[in-house]
Amino acid sequence: MFNKTINFMRWRKPFYAIALLFSLFSIGSLAVKQLNFGLEFTGGALVELNYSEPVELESIRQTLHGAGWGDAIVQNFGSASDVIIRLSSEDPELGNQIARLIQREDAEHEVTVKRVEFVGPQVGEELRDQGGLGMLLALAGIMLYVALRFQVKFAVAGLAALLHDAIFTLGLLSFFGIPFDLTVLAALLAAVGYSLNDTIVVFDRIRENLRLMRTSDLTHVINVSTTQTLARTLATSVSTILVLMSLLVFGGESLQSFAITLIIGVVIGTYSSIYVANGLLINLKLTREDLIPKQLEEVDDRP
Structure with missing residues (x-):
């Protein structure tokens, strides 16, 4: 050549x-x-949600910000109806709290919690x-x-x-x-x-x-x-x-x-x-x- x-x-x-x-x-x-x-190295909570239809990530961020979790990372995972929420924390129950909050506040969509994980700082x-x-x-x-x-x-x-x-x-x-x-x-x-x-x-x-x-x-x-x-x-x-x-x-x-x-x-x-x-x-x-x-x-x- x-x-x-x-x-x-x-x-x-x-x-x-x-x-x-x-x-x-x-x-x-x-x-x-x-x-x-990322979460794997710092420790924290991860919540994977599935919505019945595509959802705006900004609305989820506003909900979390209003509850005092403004530093949460909200991303789509695979499709516009699958959402992952990551948040640094040492509280093993934080993931479940976030899942319950999202299900309670979002009345327009049917929300299914697919996964809740916690990685400790150690x-x-x-x-x-x-x-x-x-x-x-x-x-x-x-x-x-x-x-x-x-x-x-x-x-x-x-x-x-x-x-x-x-x-x-x-x-x-x-x-x-x-x-x-x-x-x-x-x-x-x-x-x-x-x-x-x-x-x-x-x-x-x-x-x-x-x-x-x-x-x-x-x-x-x-x-x-x-x-x-x-x-x-x-x-x-x-x-x-x-x-x-x-x-x-x-x-x-x-x-x-x-x-x-x-x-x-x-x-x-x-x-x-x-x-x-x-x-x-x-x-x-x-x-x-x-x-x-x-x-x-x-x-x-x-x-």
């Missing part, structure tokens, strides 16, 4: 600066605004800690896999790109106040996996071309390898984003945070696999000798 080699590494340093600014911005947002943790804290630990273990496993599959310098470059992706995605979620729940955590892990797959495809071509293009320097080999895999990268990224845009538009509010997180992850992952991961290989001074397995010399201890 691309007959001419694109000189990606020509803009390596400017994109380094952009990546650094994005990372500092994200860390600052996480430090100041922090993440808007459970939410455990989920938050386990989610963070799971992310760290995933990154450690990825670094080990890339080190065994390729070489340590590939692992360092790949891990740096994944950390950049995770930090920047979390920073945007924090800045825009997007609720961070278990679905968003799943989307973040999926975005990390997508970025890793994209990076490994390019790494594999770089390793192959380093062995074939013996007279070319590393920068040229990276440019050639990235150009050769660019069509595949663009096709995968565009098709994935189209599916996620469909989820964002037609999936309802319950899937919006999931779709937004993955869209951010795919865009940042595509960029970082080209300029962060590949660029760091140059800084780490990858050579052809790094790809040659070290042979163990047999030592003859016999006299």
